[in-house]
Amino acid sequence: MSVRKPVRVSRKEQKVATRARLLDAARACFRDRDERDVSIQEIAAHAGTSVGSVYVHFTSREEMIAGVVSDIHSELLERMRDALAGQTERDLAEAVKGLSHHYLGILRGLRPYLPLLAIHSARTVSVDVLRVGGATAPLVQMLNATLASLAVTTRIRGDVGLLSAGLASLWRGAAISAWSRPATDEALVADALADMTLALLERVAPGALEADAILMFRAMAQFLKTPASSSRSSPG
Amino acid sequence: MSVRKPVRVSRKEQKVATRARLLDAARACFRDRDERDVSIQEIAAHAGTSVGSVYVHFTSREEMIAGVVSDIHSELLERMRDALAGQTERDLAEAVKGLSHHYLGILRGLRPYLPLLAIHSARTVSVDVLRVGGATAPLVQMLNATLASLAVTTRIRGDVGLLSAGLASLWRGAAISAWSRPATDEALVADALADMTLALLERVAPGALEADAILMFRAMAQFLKTPASSSRSSPG
Numbered sequence: 001m002s003v004r005k006p007v008r009v010s011r012k013e014q015k016v017a018t019r020a021r022l023l024d025a026a027r028a029c030f031r032d033r034d035e036r037d038v039s040i041q042e043i044a045a046h047a048g049t050s051v052g053s054v055y056v057h058f059t060s061r062e063e064m065i066a067g068v069v070s071d072i073h074s075e076l077l078e079r080m081r082d083a084l085a086g087q088t089e090r091d092l093a094e095a096v097k098g099l100s101h102h103y104l105g106i107l108r109g110l111r112p113y114l115p116l117l118a119i120h121s122a123r124t125v126s127v128d129v130l131r132v133g134g135a136t137a138p139l140v141q142m143l144n145a146t147l148a149s150l151a152v153t154t155r156i157r158g159d160v161g162l163l164s165a166g167l168a169s170l171w172r173g174a175a176i177s178a179w180s181r182p183a184t185d186e187a188l189v190a191d192a193l194a195d196m197t198l199a200l201l202e203r204v205a206p207g208a209l210e211a212d213a214i215l216m217f218r219a220m221a222q223f224l225k226t227p228a229s230s231s232r233s234s235p236g
Numbered sequence: 237m238s239v240r241k242p243v244r245v246s247r248k249e250q251k252v253a254t255r256a257r258l259l260d261a262a263r264a265c266f267r268d269r270d271e272r273d274v275s276i277q278e279i280a281a282h283a284g285t286s287v288g289s290v291y292v293h294f295t296s297r298e299e300m301i302a303g304v305v306s307d308i309h310s311e312l313l314e315r316m317r318d319a320l321a322g323q324t325e326r327d328l329a330e331a332v333k334g335l336s337h338h339y340l341g342i343l344r345g346l347r348p349y350l351p352l353l354a355i356h357s358a359r360t361v362s363v364d365v366l367r368v369g370g371a372t373a374p375l376v377q378m379l380n381a382t383l384a385s386l387a388v389t390t391r392i393r394g395d396v397g398l399l400s401a402g403l404a405s406l407w408r409g410a411a412i413s414a415w416s417r418p419a420t421d422e423a424l425v426a427d428a429l430a431d432m433t434l435a436l437l438e439r440v441a442p443g444a445l446e447a448d449a450i451l452m453f454r455a456m457a458q459f460l461k462t463p464a465s466s467s468r469s470s471p472g
Contacts, residue, residue: 115359122358123351162413162428169409170402177401192398196436203435 019057019067021047026068031112035065035119069120072113077224079106080139084221087214095213096201097194100174104190107175108183118176140168142223147205149219154207163204170196255293255303257283262304267348271301271355305356308349313460315342316375320457323450331449332437333430336410340426343411344419376404378459383441385455390443399440406432 009017025047029038040061044051058064083102089095107114143164147156156163174193178186201208245253261283265274276297280287294300319338325331343350379400383392392399410429414422437444 118358119355122354158428158431159424161417162410162425163432165409165413166406166428166432169405169412172409173401173405174398176405177398181397188395189398192394192402195394195439196399196402199435199439200432202439203431 015057018047018049018053022049022054022057022064023067023071026064027071027113030065030068030116035116040064065116065120069116072110072117076106076110076117077139079109081221081224084217084224087217090213092201092209092211092213092216093194093198095217096197097191099217100171100194100197101187101190103171104175104178104186104193107178108186139171140164142220143167145223146216146220150205150208150211150216153211154205156205158204163200167197167200170200251293254283254285254289258285258290258293258300259303259307262300263307263349266301266304266352271352276300301352301356305352308346308353312342312346313375315345317457317460320453320460323453326449328437328445328447328449328452329430329434331453332433333427335453336407336430336433337423337426339407340411340414340422340429343414344422375407376400378456379403381459382452382456386441386444386447386452389447390441392441394440399436403433403436406436 026043029043029046040051040054044054087095144160147160147163174189178189262279265279265282276287276290280290323331380396383396383399410425414425
């Protein structure tokens, strides 16, 4: 019979827990609202802590917002990965259609946070692309890797980086378009998105549509499995 | 012989001039910088006026930024309109290629302000699309009108609104991709952009490529001629 030790929460564990609570509170406050209308006071109150405590965990308001965005983004990637990994259709045209429906469904779930994601990604694009160089969004990287692997067996017309950027924008654009329509249109948008994707794919990678969708989507899921740097794990 | 009247500047004219000077100063300050790093103090100093004067002309920092963005956007639209109106190639495939080169050239000229445009358009998308509904960007509206007119003579597969959103995103995505590359790649990006556009057009509007490019581009230029509400003309 073992003697149960009293539960001891270390300072470090406490710190991680408070940080997570603050991120959750911020996320709740950002739901359906313009991020600029949310004060640090409100977030601190929601988390049951003080404004001072916010600045123990985040060097700035921006850093806290980045943490919330990173959490939402990880969720989006995880659900995309599950959709890709769970895919059982061999025919690429059908599989792309299935994926576009999945994608819009995932975005529907995150809809209250999409303004926050859009603004943050515009900032990231500005800063990263214009100053540091290179598209760093995981979905673009995944498309890049997929097209590069397609290039082994099919003839790719043009530049893999550009095609990836083009496809990623197309999906983003369709999503924006879907938000402005009644929810009942979602299936229509998903079909159109798949159709446009296939048109581009046929043009830029002739023969690509003969690829085995299960193998291809599995490789894409594998790519997204690379753990994104989680905002939760670095409390300092 | 006429007697020259002394030049009298009315209060209203003065007000318009100060507002324009503030907008120009703000624009100069935003060049190549993160908008958040620019203070109202700095803008006022640059315009040779006081912080108080800024708030005579703009109700908020955001309103001033919106004015700058509106000016830059009008410039972009005007140059696009000139490129469309000055087009002499009848063959649509060639004409689209010419336009994509023009487009990237226009963006190159506005490059120091592209982060500002990207962030502002993300905010506008968020607010307009998610809360008010409907894509209001003039370029999307122009594409909408063009595709709708194509639908009269060709068979459009799918939804005109979605195609416009898809095409607009594709062009935006290619531009972002171009920024992350050396300037020497611009021609390559423009060619790829034209190629992807034609692939989509062939798929969604079979027969569209037989349209007379001069007539089509002229109609598009006409569409952009509708004067955008200028921030200069409403000083208060």
